Amino acid sequence: MTVTASITDVARATGVSASTVSRALRGRPGVSVEVRARIVEAAAALGYTASRSASSLASGRTFSIGVIVPYVGRWFFGTVVDAAEHVFSAAGYDVLLYNLGSPDARKRFFTKLPVRKRVDAVLSLLVPDDDEADALRSLGVPLAAIVGEPRPGFTVVGIDDRAGAQSAVRHLVNLGHRRIGMISGDSGPQHWTAPVRRRQAYLDVLSDAGLAHDPALEADGGYTVEGGERAMTELLAASRPPTAVFAQSDEMAMGALRALRLHRLRVPDDVSIIGFDNHELADVIGLTTIAQPVAAQGAQAAGLLVRQLEHARLAPPAHVQLPIRLELRDTTAPPNPRRPQ
C-alpha cells in the first residue's frame, strides 16, 4: 500500500500553511508567484493530489457527473457516452456511469439514488417516468437528457423524430411505393417516446399520400437486430406483404435485411428498406437511413451542463434540436413493376 501525501505534508515541506497550499494548487488568487512555484514543485515531488472526498466534503462540490444509460454496449448509447465523457473530463469532471438496462438495476437506482450527494449534475440517456423524474429533480443539481420530451427541470437535447420519420416515409412514397410497412420499437417499460412519435409521422405521411393504413404492415422489432429480423419475417407473412419498409432504427433495419436474405428476396429490387440513425455500419452495408448526429447530442448536452455548472447565472435552454438528414444509399428504389403491388 503506497502512502499518499496529504496537504499538510506539502505545507510542511514548503514552510507555509495548508490554506496557502490549497489556494496555490487550485490557482486561486492571493498567493505570490514565488511561493506558488515552490508549492507546485513540492507537491509534484511528493506526488500529491488532493483527496476528492475531503475537498467535496469541505466545498460541497463533487466534480463528478452522473451519467445514466440503459445499455452502454449499444452503439447509440456508447457513442453518446463517449462524446459526453470527453467534454466532461476536459472540463475537469469525472463521470460516474450507471447502467440501468434491467428493470432491477433501474429500480435499485431510483430508490437508493446512489448519485445523491455524489454528483454535481446528471445526464440521462433514458426517459424517466414521472416518479423517476421527480427523484432526479430532488437531487437539486442541473439535469440534462438526450432523449424524450422536454420536461421541467431538464435540458433536453435531441432531434425532431417526427420530421425524421416523415422524410423516411415520404422518401418511400416518392419512389412510388404504396404498400409501406413499418418496423417499430416498443416503448414498453423504457418509456421511450421516439417510437410513438415516429409512428405518428408514419401514419400522417400515409394519410397525406392518400394511402390506407394496414395494421398488418406494422410489426414490433424491439430495437434489436433479432427483433428486426422477426418483425420482417412477420411482415412477409402478410397476405399482401409490403414493397418497402421503414425501420425505426438501423439495427432493426439490419435484422430486416437478414430476414430478406433468408427469404431470397433482393434489396432493393424486391423490397426497399430505410432505417433510422446512421449507425456506424450503415455505410458499410449500404443502408439508406435517416442520419442523426449521435456524438453531437452527447457533446452538446454535456457542454450545456458544464456551462450551467460554471456560470450558474445562465439559464440553460429547455430544448435543443439537432438536424437530421436523409442519407441515400443502396437499399431503397422504386417498386419492382414485375411484382404484385
Added chain:
Amino acid sequence: MTVTASITDVARATGVSASTVSRALRGRPGVSVEVRARIVEAAAALGYTASRSASSLASGRTFSIGVIVPYVGRWFFGTVVDAAEHVFSAAGYDVLLYNLGSPDARKRFFTKLPVRKRVDAVLSLLVPDDDEADALRSLGVPLAAIVGEPRPGFTVVGIDDRAGAQSAVRHLVNLGHRRIGMISGDSGPQHWTAPVRRRQAYLDVLSDAGLAHDPALEADGGYTVEGGERAMTELLAASRPPTAVFAQSDEMAMGALRALRLHRLRVPDDVSIIGFDNHELADVIGLTTIAQPVAAQGAQAAGLLVRQLEHARLAPPAHVQLPIRLELRDTTAPPNPRRPQ
C-alpha cells in the same frame, strides 16, 4: 436546492446517537432489532443517504471503481464496460469511467491520475506501457486488465489470441487456400499486444502449411471499418491478390467485405473472409469469425476485483483465459477453381 438529511437528523428523529444510526444502516452488529427497525424507518422517511464523500473520508474506502477504456463507443469496449458495470453495481460499487482514446486524454490521465484516492480498484481496458503500469500500481489498489500480457500487479483476463488466430488461418488453409492475406491492426501508441500475437500465429500457420509468406499480402486496417476497407483495397492491388483474408477484427472484416462489393467480387465465391471477435452484427452479415466471449471477460474481471476487495486474503489469479471458438458462417469457402491462384 433540496436540503438533504444528514446522519444527525436521523439520530435526532430516532432519539439515538449518530454512531448507532451509522451501525444500524450499514448492517453492522451491535444494534437491537427494534432500534434498527426504527432507524431504518426514520431514514427512509427523511430520504437519508450517507454522503459518500464523508464516509470515504472517514473510512478510507470509496466504493468506486475506476474503469479506463480507449473508446466506449466501440462495440468491444462498450460491451465489456456494460458487463463490468453490472457486476460492480450489484456489489455496491459505483463506476468512474475514463475515456482515454486521444493521446491527450491519456497523458492527462496518467500524469494527473484523477483516480488517486478516488477508487478502490481499477479495471483497465487498455494496455498500459511500463510507465503507465507503474502509475497504476502506485495507486495501491487492486488492478485488473482485459487486454494485454500478464504483468505483475495486474489480474489479466483475456483470450488466447494466438490460438484464435491460428484457428482462423488454419481454417483457410484447410479449405485449400494458398494465397492467404491478413488485415491487421497497428499496435501503435495504444500498445496493443493482440496484433503482434495474431500476426505471429498467422506466420506460424503459413509456415507449418509450407506456404511462403508474401509481405504484399499484409495490410494495416487500424481496427476500424474504413481501415479494413482501405486495407482490402490495397490487397486487391497486389500483383497476385489473396484468395482468402484473415481480418484481425470483425470491424475490419466488414470494411473488407465492403471493398470487395465495390470491386464486384463475390464472397465467398471469389474471396473468403474470416474475422475475429464475433461482433453483434457478424451474425447479421453472415461473417465467419473467431468468437470470443466479450461480455464474459468484463464480468469475469469485475468479479475478480470485487472478490479481492471483499476478501483481501484471497490472492487473485494473475491470468485467466476464456475460451474462443470458430464460428462458421457464410464468408469462407474453398478457393474458386476458375480464378487464378
Added chain:
DNA sequence: CTGTTAGCGCCTTCAG
C-alpha cells in the same frame, strides 16, 4: 499576501 479557526458528515475507537 498568508495564517488561524472551524467545520463539512461520517466512521471508528473506546467507554460504559
Added chain:
DNA sequence: CTGAAGGCGCTAACAG
C-alpha cells in the same frame, strides 16, 4: 447494546 469523542483531509471564512 449504545453513546461520546476524535479525526479523516480539505476548504472557507476571518483575521492579520
